[in-house]
Amino acid sequence: MRLRPFSTALLLGFGWLLAGAAGYAGCTMEKAATLPMQVDNGLIYVSGSINGRPVRFLVDTTADSLVLPNPAHDMELFETLDAHMRSFVYYSESGIGPANVEDLGIGELSLRNQLVHVIGRRDNFGAPDQIAVLGRDILHRYDVEIDAKHSRITFYTSTGCGTANLAAWDARASAVGMLAGDNRLYYHIIGFDRFITEMRGIFLPAKINGRDVVAILDSGSVQTSISTTAAKTLGVTLSGPGQLRTGDGYSVIFNRRLESWQAPVESLNIGTETLKPASLLVHRVEGADELSGISYTGTNLHGRPIYTADLILGADFILSHHVLIAYSQNKVYFTDESGPALNGGAPSGED
Secondary structure: OEOOOOOOOOOOOOEEEOOOOOOOOOOEEEEEEEEEEEEEOOEEEEEEEEOOEEEEEEEOOOOOOEEOHHHHHHOOHHHHOOOEEOHHHOOOOOEEEEEEEEEEEEOOEEEEEEEEEEEOOOOOOOOOOOOEEEOHHHHOOOEEEEEHHHOEEEEEEEEOOOOOOOOOOOOOOEEEEOOOOOOOOOEEEEOOOOEEOOOOOOEEEEEEOOEEEEEEEOOOOOOOEEEHHHHHHHOOOOOOOOOEEOOOEEEOOOOOEEEEEEEEEOOEEEOOEEEOOEEEEEEEEOOHHHHOOOOOOOOOOOOOOOOOOOEEEOHHHHHOEEEEEEOOOOEEEEEEOOOOEOOOOOOOOEO
16 A cells, blocks of 8 residues: 655546446446546545635535535525434534525536535635535535546446446556445534435445554545554554654544544554555544533444444545445446655544
């Protein structure tokens, strides 16, 4: 498993018919949009607009689409929807409510009357136009290809593909099935006539030191990491040779403190990739007990509660690979792009 810096390239094509998959001659992946992607402080952004206002969206595969509170008020988003969320969806100190965006633009896509959350404890993610998240509720409508080497994200509508290999760039790509189970979020918008369902986290099987763990693909976290609870269960110690106390980070949306260590592990396995030995970032999240049932920190390797994972595959993993999140097949395809080795480090921010 490797990390590599992204580079720029021209966008390619508009639509194509998948070929070479035996028995799936009718498999099509129609391009809905191709977006230039930017990387800022280790996180992935795409340009778009909210009701005509240019914004840069943080691409987050685990969070729902949202706008930070102060920009939402500036845009008077609350004038368009009188609704309330059930209390468990929002953190009491930082959640305000939902809002309806009449026109949300992402490249060639124009989404009308898009529900977004208004939540967070900061004014932006580091730049004045970085005020919103493009989240899983929109991403899961497409198959999403993230090609960091060529600085682009492509959205596809796939039909008739069954179990065909959708990794058109490399037939040898790892293909890892998403884990089924209690990884779905259900909630009801009171005063808004629909349920939001099936907005799943991308949970994947992995191994650390030969033990089965659950990983979550989280582009809203800068670095690949495990929680202190998972580290203890896996026998990863935070004192002794090779361990290093790193500088603390803060969560991207909530500015929660992330106490951090870097610790060696014997091996890390994901799909057909093995990193041996490896060094992982270990986080203790300040106030994690307050987030029980929402956060995937504070994991339990046996009888997992809803929405937990042992290993967070962060943006560093995504940026070091060519990745296709095939929601249509409940699979993730990826190939290593052979950059610098994954070795952890001081976080600049996490989800």
